[in-house]
Amino acid sequence: MTDANSPDNIYANPIANLGSFQFDEQVVGVFPDMIKRSVPGYATIINMIGTLSEKYTRSGSNCYDLGCSLGAASLAMRHRIQAADTSIIGIDNSPAMIERCQMVMDADSGEIPVELRCGDIQSTDISNASVVVLNFTLQFIPVEHRHAILTKIYDGLNSGGVLILSEKVTFGDDPHDQLMINLYHDFKRANGYSDLEIAQKRSALENVLIPETLDGHRQRLKDVGFASCDVWFQCFNFASMIAIK
Numbered sequence: 001m002t003d004a005n006s007p008d009n010i011y012a013n014p015i016a017n018l019g020s021f022q023f024d025e026q027v028v029g030v031f032p033d034m035i036k037r038s039v040p041g042y043a044t045i046i047n048m049i050g051t052l053s054e055k056y057t058r059s060g061s062n063c064y065d066l067g068c069s070l071g072a073a074s075l076a077m078r079h080r081i082q083a084a085d086t087s088i089i090g091i092d093n094s095p096a097m098i099e100r101c102q103m104v105m106d107a108d109s110g111e112i113p114v115e116l117r118c119g120d121i122q123s124t125d126i127s128n129a130s131v132v133v134l135n136f137t138l139q140f141i142p143v144e145h146r147h148a149i150l151t152k153i154y155d156g157l158n159s160g161g162v163l164i165l166s167e168k169v170t171f172g173d174d175p176h177d178q179l180m181i182n183l184y185h186d187f188k189r190a191n192g193y194s195d196l197e198i199a200q201k202r203s204a205l206e207n208v209l210i211p212e213t214l215d216g217h218r219q220r221l222k223d224v225g226f227a228s229c230d231v232w233f234q235c236f237n238f239a240s241m242i243a244i245k
């Protein structure tokens, strides 16, 4: 395995049989560089997950990081939560991610316990939660399963608890959609990705990452019962929402 700080050049050369994008060992090795150069506002969102979890976490409750990857959101929570007797639970279905994430947590000095589970977020138990984070994870769940997972999150949240939902999104207005995609590709180019890398990654993610509109997300969050929800951050076609139970 490469070390976790390697530069992302997975799609730098032409790949004959692209296949679908997977969170395998190769991706784990370049993940911090990949996500920083591919998600506009990623560092801000991670930082604000810390701020929001400090504000909303109640003593004696749990915080969940669903699709935790290498634990960036878990670490932000671990270092900001002030409430006593709390636990953080990180879940990811990629064994390579969880293995590396465990090394990250073991090397970190934070005191709040972090339990890592390798499994599907659709079948994991969620209970007594103050904060649930879905930071660019729901987009990988089949659309028809999204209502069920959000219902489970809603049921597992305590009253006054929050869901932080970050997603790549689309827009109903086609010219605006195209403008956001073009600006996003400019962002990737400015971060050193070539046109070939952008095109091959896009093709590998087709049918794997399924974005929806912000209105679609708002409607589903209301349908499952959230009392209040809306966007707190957006840059181009990447947005983060907060939903309060």
Ligand code: GEK
Residues within 6 Å of the ligand: 023, 035, 066, 067, 068, 069, 070, 071, 072, 073, 091, 092, 093, 094, 097, 119, 120, 121, 122, 134, 135, 136, 137, 140, 141
């Ligand atoms: C971060 N939140 O750095 N069950 C569990 N995990 C899943 C599932 C599933 N059904 N589907 C996908 N994943 C992180 C970034 S990355 C986003 C999240 C990205 C996991 C998958 O293995 C990967 O680690 C993560 O969700 C999505 O704040 O790479 O665009």
